[in-house]
Amino acid sequence: xxxxxxxxxxxxxxxxxxxxxxxxxxxxxxxxxxxxxxxxxxxxxxxxxxxxxxxxxxxxxxxxxxxxxxxxxxxxxxxxxxxxxxxxxxxxxxxxxxxxxxxxxxxxxxxxxxxxxxxxxxxxxxxxxxxxxxxxxxxxxxxxxxxxxxxxxxxxxxxxxxxxxxxxxxxxxxxxxxxxxxxxxxxxxxxxxxxxxxxxxxxxxxxxxxxxxxxxxxxxxxxxxxxxxxxxxxxxxxxxxxxxxxxxxxxxxxxxxxxxxxxxxxxxxxxxxxxxxxxxxxxxxxxxxxxxxxxxxxxxxxxxxxxxxxxxxxxxxxxxxxxxxxxxxxxxxxxxxxxxxxxxxxxxxxxxxxxxxxxxxxxxxxxxxxxxxxxxxxxxxxxxxxxxxxxxx
Amino acid sequence: xxxxxxxxxxxxxxxxxxxxxxxxxxxxxxxxxxxxxxxxxxxxxxxxxxxxxxxxxxxxxxxxxxxxxxxxxxxxxxxxxxxxxxxxxxxxxxxxxxxxxxxxxxxxxxxxxxxxxxxxxxxxxxxxxxxxxxxxxxxxxxxxxxxxxxxxxxxxxxxxxxxxxxxxxxxxxxxxxxxxxxxxxxxxxxxxxxxxxxxxxxxxxxxxxxxxxxxxxxxxxxxxx
Numbered sequence: 001x002x003x004x005x006x007x008x009x010x011x012x013x014x015x016x017x018x019x020x021x022x023x024x025x026x027x028x029x030x031x032x033x034x035x036x037x038x039x040x041x042x043x044x045x046x047x048x049x050x051x052x053x054x055x056x057x058x059x060x061x062x063x064x065x066x067x068x069x070x071x072x073x074x075x076x077x078x079x080x081x082x083x084x085x086x087x088x089x090x091x092x093x094x095x096x097x098x099x100x101x102x103x104x105x106x107x108x109x110x111x112x113x114x115x116x117x118x119x120x121x122x123x124x125x126x127x128x129x130x131x132x133x134x135x136x137x138x139x140x141x142x143x144x145x146x147x148x149x150x151x152x153x154x155x156x157x158x159x160x161x162x163x164x165x166x167x168x169x170x171x172x173x174x175x176x177x178x179x180x181x182x183x184x185x186x187x188x189x190x191x192x193x194x195x196x197x198x199x200x201x202x203x204x205x206x207x208x209x210x211x212x213x214x215x216x217x218x219x220x221x222x223x224x225x226x227x228x229x230x231x232x233x234x235x236x237x238x239x240x241x242x243x244x245x246x247x248x249x250x251x252x253x254x255x256x257x258x259x260x261x262x263x264x265x266x267x268x269x270x271x272x273x274x275x276x277x278x279x280x281x282x283x284x285x286x287x288x289x290x291x292x293x294x295x296x297x298x299x300x301x302x303x304x305x306x307x308x309x310x311x312x313x314x315x316x317x318x319x320x321x322x323x324x325x326x327x328x329x330x331x332x333x334x335x336x337x338x339x340x341x342x343x344x345x346x347x348x349x350x351x352x353x354x355x356x357x358x359x360x361x362x363x364x365x366x367x368x369x370x371x372x373x374x375x376x377x378x379x380x381x382x383x384x385x386x387x388x389x390x391x392x393x
Numbered sequence: 394x395x396x397x398x399x400x401x402x403x404x405x406x407x408x409x410x411x412x413x414x415x416x417x418x419x420x421x422x423x424x425x426x427x428x429x430x431x432x433x434x435x436x437x438x439x440x441x442x443x444x445x446x447x448x449x450x451x452x453x454x455x456x457x458x459x460x461x462x463x464x465x466x467x468x469x470x471x472x473x474x475x476x477x478x479x480x481x482x483x484x485x486x487x488x489x490x491x492x493x494x495x496x497x498x499x500x501x502x503x504x505x506x507x508x509x510x511x512x513x514x515x516x517x518x519x520x521x522x523x524x525x526x527x528x529x530x531x532x533x534x535x536x537x538x539x540x541x542x543x544x545x546x547x548x549x550x551x552x553x554x555x556x557x558x559x560x561x562x563x564x565x566x567x568x569x570x571x572x573x574x575x576x577x578x579x580x581x582x583x584x585x586x587x588x589x590x591x592x593x594x595x596x597x598x599x600x601x602x603x604x605x606x607x608x609x610x611x612x613x614x615x616x617x618x
Contacts, residue, residue: 077443081478082488084434084443217395230404237411244418255426257418262435268574270438280572338574 022136026125026143030118033147033378034156040382054114054157056386060393061090062158068095069102069109069158073253077263085266088259092246093192094160113158121146121155124166124350130173131354137367142357150377151347153385153392161348164193168326168350171200175207175322183207184235192242194348195260196330201239207322208232269337278305281339297390301342305335308346311355323351341393441489441576442476449474449497449558456588459485472496474560477584484511484585487565492582496559501591505547507561509587512540515568519580522564526555533563540585546592559589 041053058066068087079085101112125143132139146155146165154161167190174183183204190197208229212222226232247257256262264270282303285296295303308331315324330349334342346352361367385392425436433440450471451457458468459480470480476492477485485492513519513535521533523545531545552559569578 076446078445082442083445212396215396221395225398228398228400230400230408234404234407234411237408237415240415241411244415247418248421251421251425255428256431256435257421257425259435265435265438268576270575272575 022129022139023126025140026122026147029143029147030122033152034118036148036375036379037152037156037382040379041386044383051108051111054110057114057153057157058110059157059386059388064090065095065098065158065160066109066113068092069098069113073250077266080266082266084263086263088250088254088263089267091160091193091195091243091260092249093189093242094158094163097163098158110158114156117158117162118156120162120166124162124169127166127173128169128350128354130176131169132358135358135361137364138354138357138361141361141367141370142353144371144374145353145357148378149374150381151343151392152378153382154344154347159344160193161344164190164197164348165350165353167193167197168200169354171203172207172323172351175204175211178208178211180204180208180231180235181238184238187235187239188241190242191239192246195243196333196345196349198240198243199326199329199333201236202329203322203326204232204235204239206325210319210321264337267338267340269340271336274332274336277335277337277339278302281305298339300391301339304343304346305331305339308342308349308352311352311359314359315351315355318355320351320355323355327351327355343392438575441491441579442493444475444493445473447471447474447495449495451496451498451589453498453501454588454590454594456586458586459584460586484583487563487579487582487584489576489579490567491562491564492584493563494561494587496561496589497557498559498589500552500555500557502549502553504549504592505552506590506592506595507543507545507547507587508590509543509584510540511543511582511584512538513565513583514538514581519566519568521566521580521582524560524562524564525551526560527562528554547589561587 037057038050038053041056042048045056047053064087068090073088073092074086077084077086077088098109098113098116101107101116102109105112107115125139125146128142129139132142146152153159155165167186171183171186171190174180174186183200187197187200187204190200209219209222213219246260250259251257253259281298281301284298285291289296309328312324312328312331315321315327327349330352331342331346334345360370381392425432427436430440430444434443448471450469452467455467457472459473460482461468461480468480472494473479473485474493474495476489477487477494479485507523507525507530511533513521515535516537518537519535521535522529523531523533523543525547528551530547530551531543533541533543535541547559563582563584565580565582567577568580571577
């Protein structure tokens with residue numbers, strides 16, 4: 001496979017009916033992924049119902065997002081064994097889209113939401129193309145991870161990862177184009193999708209600083225003239241609008257604007273030192289349970305956090321500080337509350353996936369090794385996912 | 394040549410509007426309009442459980458079973474108020490610093506005999522404090538895993554203080570430091586059954602319980618609430 005498909009400027013200007021490979025690829029891989037997993041489902045369950053297949057994929061938070069789309073936010077907490085949980089922890093934007101699709105098309109939340117997730121992921125992949133700077137092999141690996149990788153389930157059922165990745169890549173492409181206002185508006189949508197969307201405000205500032213340096217400006221001049229950068233201030237100010245609107249809604253609904261934070265107690269989440277949490281999760285299976293033979297969920301989550309932090313360091317080393325800070329704090333923020341679901345949180349950060357793809361495609365042998373490995377993992381992990389494995393929750 | 398930036402008026406106007414909106418949000422963040430139990434559990438974290446909405450219905454004198462399908466008494470889940478997980482084959486299991494049951498019944502105007510069966514998840518000797526309507530009525534001594542059949546006489550004055558409602562609280566000790574979830578590790582009390590009988594109606598075999606001193610020797614507990 002050719003590593004570069006960069007076209008000449010003249011060729012790019014010529015009109016053609018040919019659809020570029022970077023647009024077709026995610027569509028094809030998405031279809032292959034859906035059909036492959038459905039075939040595995042039929043083979044393992046001997047059952048042909050496609051809706052039942054979608055239902056079996058809908059585990060853990062998928063049910064919460066489906067219920068949120070159906071019934072909106074719940075009243076007094078009463079869920080879980082301790083009777084202290086409800087759906088206030090789940091941010092609204094994704095479920096609003098699923099609800100709107102249901103209203104417009106009449107499709108059920110499950111079917112409409114699954115289609116929306118798949119298409120959103122395809123859109124995210126297409127939009128991410130400029131971030132690969134013409135490296136098609138890396139782009140191919142990124143798409144393969146999304147649609148045929150071991151964590152493809154997040155990108156094919158009712159989870160917010162697809163929408164968040166779409167908004168993240170859109171935001172970073174806009175930052176690359178120095179369109180800060182549009183990036184700020186995208187950030188507002190990000191913060192209405194997940195709490196980590198708030199971190200995009202820092203990415204905007206860092207990208208503006210780096211763009212200023214690239215344009216021939218100095219560091220001191222940037223800070224001296226920042227009060228003139230009303231576009232930048234407005235962009236940064238727009239990012240928290242999503243989460244703020246959610247807080248206002250919760251204040252009227254529950255009386256507590258920070259209910260989405262406070263309700264996390266039901267999930268055993270409380271703000272602490274993220275590095276202490278990381279250390280505790282790395283050693284607990286050895287020190288407490290004396291388990292030296294397998295990888296516990298705690299250890300797996302700890303390893304995922306380390307991978308996320310390490311890839312953030314790679315981004316910084318490559319000079320992509322806006323990606324690096326966004327990703328680093330995108331890992332540290334959930335890590336500071338607990339390590340549960342860390343695999344999902346790391347996989348939901350687009351810069352981490354893109355950097356991993358750039359690294360994984362750097363050597364041909366590694367690229368050709370990773371592709372079938374991911375495919376095999378995708379197939380074998382399907383029953384693990386539908387069996388509600390804690391590793392992947 | 395270094396880039397030159399020019400401020401735009403409509404940007405400034407939008408920034409002012411966002412700042413006003415943010416001030417409104419800040420006011421909402423700083424002034425939650427929530428119930429005391431919500432504030433104690435979710436915001437200040439001084440409570441270790443969030444109360445359920447229950448009827449508290451209890452037919453006085455009936456054995457109350459916390460093991461589903463055991464068919465040995467009244468088994469509707471109407472009294473499990475706070476700090477106990479749902480009924481299971483091992484009874485209702487406490488979490489946090491205390492578990493509280495709330496029972497509603499007409500005050501018979503006399504002492505009540507409180508009996509119950511429970512065990513704990515520890516092989517070490519542990520003590521569980523029992524409070525009724527805020528007053529300590531006894532202490533359960535668990536020597537390890539074996540079941541303990543508790544038998545406590547609740548004075549009529551303590552029953553009357555509840556005004557038709559009885560709050561039975563089991564204070565359990567902490568057994569370990571907080572984990573990554575910030576919650577302390579507590580002894581788990583597994584309550585299987587409970588019964589309240591007016592003393593005059595108690596079968597002879599059930600008597601012999603120790604009566605709590607009246608007036609109670611300890612003030613109303615404020616632990617964790």
